[in-house]
Amino acid sequence: MKGIEDLRKIAVLGAGTMGHGIAQVLVQAGFEVVLYDLEERLCEEGKRRIEVMLEKGKTLGKVSEEDMRSALSRISTTASLDEACLGAGAVIEAAPERMEIKKEIFGRVEELVDRDCLLATNTSSLSVSEIAKDLVAPERFVGLHYFNPPPLMKLLEIVRGERSSPRILDLAREFALRQGKEPILVRDSPGFASSRLGLALGLEAVRMVEEGVASPSDIDKAMKLGYRHPMGPLELTDLVGLDVRLSIARYLSAELDEARFAPPRLLEDLVAKGRLGRKVGRGFYEWKDGRPVEGSGGLP
Ligand SMILES: NC(=O)c1ccc[n+]([C@@H]2O[C@H](COP(=O)([O-])OP(=O)(O)OC[C@H]3O[C@@H](n4cnc5c(N)ncnc54)[C@H](O)[C@@H]3O)[C@@H](O)[C@H]2O)c1
Known part of the structure; x- marks a missing residue:
């Protein structure tokens, strides 16, 4: 060896x-x-x-x-x-x-x-x-x-x-x-440590937007200011790509726990509309020059 x-x-x-x-x-x-x-x-x-x-x-x-x-x-x-x-x-x-x-x-x-x-x-x-x-x-x-x-x-x-x-x-x-x-x-376990935990938080944040609990920018602010996360879960979802997160959610839902990782309807809808996040300029936020546009991130 x-x-x-x-x-x-x-x-x-x-x-x-x-x-x-x-x-x-x-x-x-x-x-x-x-x-x-x-x-x-x-x-x-x-x-x-x-x-x-x-x-x-x-x-x-x-x-x-x-x-x-x-x-x-x-x-x-x-x-x-x-x-x-x-x-x-x-x-x-x-x-x-x-x-x-x-x-x-x-x-x-x-x-x-x-x-x-x-x-x-x-x-x-x-x-x-x-x-x-x-x-x-x-x-x-x-x-x-x-x-x-x-x-x-x-x-x-x-x-x-x-x-x-x-x-x-x-x-x-x-x-x-x-x-x-x-x-x-x-x-070796689906989603390893990082993707599994990151996705759990991301999917819950999408469900909260879906239920009208708060706007994407306010949910992100809660995690940034309340928990010192450098970036909120919805901004991160935009950065990773909504389509990428959707496919990981489908995979973990099939491999680990169907209900826990089931993709929220809102995520499916946004992907179907082509709102894939930063790479296309629009997801939960509007994006310009690689950054969320000030004032975007309201309820979709
Ligand atoms: N992009 C990310 O954020 C990220 C993060 C962590 C891990 N990964 C993983 O890293 C791997 C690569 O992802 P990526 O984003 O760099 O993809 P990519 O599409 O940017 O690059 C893949 C490269 O592999 C080449 N390729 C195709 N067939 C090949 C072969 N038979 N042998 C060697 N090279 C071949 C392609 O020509 C391409 O240049 C994937 O397994 C992905 O899941 C990606």
């Missing part, structure tokens, strides 16, 4: 929203990263997004010129899975949230890496045990659930699959700490 010192080269599979962010975290923490996607164009786009983020950090005085250059020197890209996996100490998958895609990826990866390579998925909802089910060595498989955007979010949920070994969990924890993250350990 590898120790943390053996985790020098990390393969990140998928260069989209999460993959490029995870790659940035890793290179800034001193790891060598190979960023893989289906086409070189997608890999390059991921790398370009990292450059933009680091440039921004430099402008804000948060990243020095030297750190930026050294971080960028540690990242390479490839559209060849063989090349990405060659000699990797760990593989982190950030491909689309579909079970068959993840299973197919790890089936191929297992043939390309050493037996003691750490294998991790960044799934936000799928069963980690199920993804690892057909692997030859499922004991080295864990969930590493990063939050968006990975360079800014401290939390890292380490998800323990049914067959993840204690040693791989220790290694994953050390790996997380080396990335400057705050790891928590969660058993």
Whole structure:
């Protein structure tokens, strides 16, 4: 089994929203990263997004010129899975949230890496045990659930699959700490810790709007000022996307508790009307320049 010192080269599979962010975290923490996607164009786009983020950090005085250059020197890209996996100490998958895609990826990866390579998925909802089910060595498989955007979010949920070994969990924890993250350990269970709890609060807030208990902005204010939440549950729902929250609600309702996570009618209606939140400029709030418009957030 590898120790943390053996985790020098990390393969990140998928260069989209999460993959490029995870790659940035890793290179800034001193790891060598190979960023893989289906086409070189997608890999390059991921790398370009990292450059933009680091440039921004430099402008804000948060990243020095030297750190930026050294971080960028540690990242390479490839559209060849063989090349990405060659000699990797760990593989982190950030491909689309579909079970068959993840299973197919790890089936191929297992043939390309050493037996003691750490294998991790960044799934936000799928069963980690199920993804690892057909692997030859499922004991080295864990969930590493990063939050968006990975360079800014401290939390890292380490998800323990049914067959993840204690040693791989220790290694994953050390790996997380080396990335400057705050790891928590969660058993493989639908919604893990973060999505399950976050959604419970979000759905209750939507039901309160539905019942006319208070306006979205007043419910959010209650949680911000009364409970010191940095953002209210409805603003957060807008930020995540109402459609995304709806699909997680359906999933948890089917997998965990039908009544508790049943999607409120209002959420279904707003999604049907295309009010998906920040990404379309309208959800519970009106959005402009990435922020809720002052005075919006009344009863829908
Ligand atoms: N977006 C979020 O806020 C968030 C947060 C936490 C976790 N996640 C999870 O991270 C994973 C990726 O999500 P995302 O938002 O980055 O998606 P995304 O669509 O932005 O990126 C996915 C990337 O994977 C690539 N891809 C497709 N098939 C592939 C394959 N077979 N092998 C490798 N790459 C492939 C796509 O070309 C794309 O670039 C999902 O499992 C998602 O649930 C997302």
